[in-house]
Amino acid sequence: MNYRHAFHAGNFADVLKHLVLVRVLAHLAAKPKPFRAIDTHAGLGVYDLEAEEAGRTGEWHDGFGRLDAPFAPEVEALLAPYRAAVAAVRARHGATTYPGSPAIIRESLRAGDKGVFVELHPADAQTLAHRYASDTRTKVMHLDGWTALNALIPPPERRGLVLIDPPYEERGEIDRLGASLLKAARKWPTGIYLGWYPIKDVSGVDRMAAALDAGLERPALRLDLMIERPDDPARLTGTGLVVINPPWTLAAEAELFLPALAERLARNGYGAFRCEPLGREE
Numbered sequence: 308m309n310y311r312h313a314f315h316a317g318n319f320a321d322v323l324k325h326l327v328l329v330r331v332l333a334h335l336a337a338k339p340k341p342f343r344a345i346d347t348h349a350g351l352g353v354y355d356l357e358a359e360e361a362g363r364t365g366e367w368h369d370g371f372g373r374l375d376a377p378f379a380p381e382v383e384a385l386l387a388p389y390r391a392a393v394a395a396v397r398a399r400h401g402a403t404t405y406p407g408s409p410a411i412i413r414e415s416l417r418a419g420d421k422g423v424f425v426e427l428h429p430a431d432a433q434t435l436a437h438r439y440a441s442d443t444r445t446k447v448m449h450l451d452g453w454t455a456l457n458a459l460i461p462p463p464e465r466r467g468l469v470l471i472d473p474p475y476e477e478r479g480e481i482d483r484l485g486a487s488l489l490k491a492a493r494k495w496p497t498g499i500y501l502g503w504y505p506i507k508d509v510s511g512v513d514r515m516a517a518a519l520d521a522g523l524e525r526p527a528l529r530l531d532l533m534i535e536r537p538d539d540p541a542r543l544t545g546t547g548l549v550v551i552n553p554p555w556t557l558a559a560e561a562e563l564f565l566p567a568l569a570e571r572l573a574r575n576g577y578g579a580f581r582c583e584p585l586g587r588e589e
């Protein structure tokens with residue numbers, strides 16, 4: 308387990324992932340019925356952009372660091388809850404903080420909602436458990452996220468989301484994501500699933516998306532954001548998320564925020580996006 312998210316917090320991939328996460332959380336919180344958010348690869352929850360790790364890569368400068376200027380009003384309206392979540396975490400933990408997914412989820416929880424954060428790295432799981440020890444709405448589990456997913460669904464609330472955000476250190480993790488999503492969507496068909504992936508060699512993403520398209524009994528969306536010309540399969544040139552059972556507004560929202568992010572986060576003048584339906588129409 309060499310991957311350390313502290314080097315990458317706030318980068319362009321986090322921006323897309325956390326923006327979509329916040330859109331889905333807002334959708335769940337729009338109804339009074341309680342929900343549960345399960346984060347299978349949770350990380351540390353809070354990162355300091357002035358710490359040595361973030362400083363060594365400087366990745367956040369080309370991610371969250373590029374969002375200072377406002378977007379067009381219709382895009383800004385979609386980003387507002389994400390900006391509010393970052394601001395709320397900064398108010399708690401300091402002005403140079405960037406939130407990880409557990410911190411973002413926690414800001415959305417109401418009294419009856421639950422956040423379950425699974426992390427395999429022993430020290431990170433301990434840090435996370437310590438940070439949220441006094442918050443009875445949250446639970447931290449030191450487990451393998453892939454195994455925990457199967458055990459944690461369907462949750463008692465029967466309403467909620469699962470974020471799967473693995474480090475992609477091992478070969479075949481993109482196919483594992485597709486297979487796990489298919490299996491999970493069979494076990495808990497009405498859950499909202501967000502599966503994150505990096506884009507280096509797009510053929511792996513295409514293969515995973517085709518497997519989901521063929522096998523899913525539920526509707527899904529593939530949201531890709533490219534910030535560099537994809538001409539070197541060894542380089543991270545984009546990122547994406549598969550969202551199963553997306554809120555009905557998400558496709559139209561993505562058609563607004565994806566081009567805006569592609570333009571703002573583009574490197575060497577290249578930015579592109581894709582927003583495609585997968586699986587079965589509702």
Ligand code: SAM
Nearest residue numbers: 312348349350407408426427428451452472474
């Ligand atoms: N979801 C976090 C966020 O958005 O802030 C970032 C997660 S980071 C990309 C991936 C995390 O997965 C790392 O913290 C790593 O220690 C953890 N990890 C690696 N293998 C794991 C496994 N099998 N089960 C659970 N966590 C794992």
